[in-house]
Amino acid sequence: MIPPTPGRIEVITGPMFSGKSEELIRRLKRARIGRQRVACYKPDLDLRYQRDSIASHSALTYDATLVASVAHLREELLPILCNVDLIAIDEAQWLDSSILPLTSQLVLLGKRVVVAGLDTTFAGEPFGSIPSLMAVADEVTKLSAICMVCGAPAIHSQRLGSSQELVVVGAGGLYEARCRRCFLPYADDETSEQLELPVVSGGFGVH
Ligand SMILES: [Zn+2]
Numbered sequence: 090m091i092p093p094t095p096g097r098i099e100v101i102t103g104p105m106f107s108g109k110s111e112e113l114i115r116r117l118k119r120a121r122i123g124r125q126r127v128a129c130y131k132p133d134l135d136l137r138y139q140r141d142s143i144a145s146h147s148a149l150t151y152d153a154t155l156v157a158s159v160a161h162l163r164e165e166l167l168p169i170l171c172n173v174d175l176i177a178i179d180e181a182q183w184l185d186s187s188i189l190p191l192t193s194q195l196v197l198l199g200k201r202v203v204v205a206g207l208d209t210t211f212a213g214e215p216f217g218s219i220p221s222l223m224a225v226a227d228e229v230t231k232l233s234a235i236c237m238v239c240g241a242p243a244i245h246s247q248r249l250g251s252s253q254e255l256v257v258v259g260a261g262g263l264y265e266a267r268c269r270r271c272f273l274p275y276a277d278d279e280t281s282e283q284l285e286l287p288v289v290s291g292g293f294g295v296h
Contacts, residue, residue, distance in 0.1 A: 093199035098192055100223050102208040103232035105246040106266040112230065113179055113205040114151050125174040125201070129153040130162050132183040153179060159187040174201060181206035182217040189221055211248040211264075211275035234266030245272035 099116070101109045117127055133155035156162040162184070166176065176195055181188060181204045188204075195202050206219045208231065223229045236243040243266035250263060267273075 092197070096196045096198070096200040096202065097227040098196050098222070098225060099201070099203045099228045099230070100219070100226040101203065101205040101230045101232065102219055102223065104207065104209065104234050104244055104266050105264050106237075107232035107234040107243075109205045109207075109232060110179060112232065113177055113203060116203055117151060117175070117177055120175045120201075126172055127175045127177060128166060128169060128173045129177040129179070130156050130165070131179040132181075133157050134180070134183055153177075159184050159191055162188075163191055170198070170200075175203065176200055177203045177205075179205045181222070182208075182219050184218060186218050186221070188218050189225070192222065193225070207246060209245065211246055213245055213272065213274045236268035236271050237265040238271040239268060241268040241270070243268045243271075245269065247272055248275040 101112045101116075103109055117129065120127055129151055131153045154165055156165060162178070166173070178184070178188070183206075192202050192204070204219075204222055204226075206222075207216045208219050208223070210216045234243040235241075237247075245267045247265040247267040248263060249265060
């Protein structure tokens, strides 16, 4: 049997408010126009979203299957793999490092894999598996945002306020894009939590 022509790995990264999800959606729309069959996934982090409000800031939406882990993503994907050309994964910074071997397997099967996620934490450190995915990708698109303090191009995601306030305030106004000059690394206990995978309890929904 002749092995399939390898696919490609594309990574879309950058800070919050840099338009990663919009870029991902743009590629998905183009793929659909090109009659590519698309499957979209994102980590099921509803609890974290409510606490940390890192849901998409875009008015654009797309349907994605929520997955609790890379193992769950694999389970969801395998039965439909033959009918999928493009696999999109958003918010991939929250997925564990087994995303790397999965991505490698998919690309050898001829799939186009498009991964979007934050490249750095609110402490300014490399975030999860995104830097490694960038290393093995065919194409990396690193977007910048606009610094909300000075208007310069921004590569950092700034978390505002204390963790106590995070619980109370909820969604709005807790994050800003910042340039190197204006960025103040967020460095309380919340920071180390960012690299831990969330505990997700049952009820994997599709939305
Ligand atoms: Zn600035």
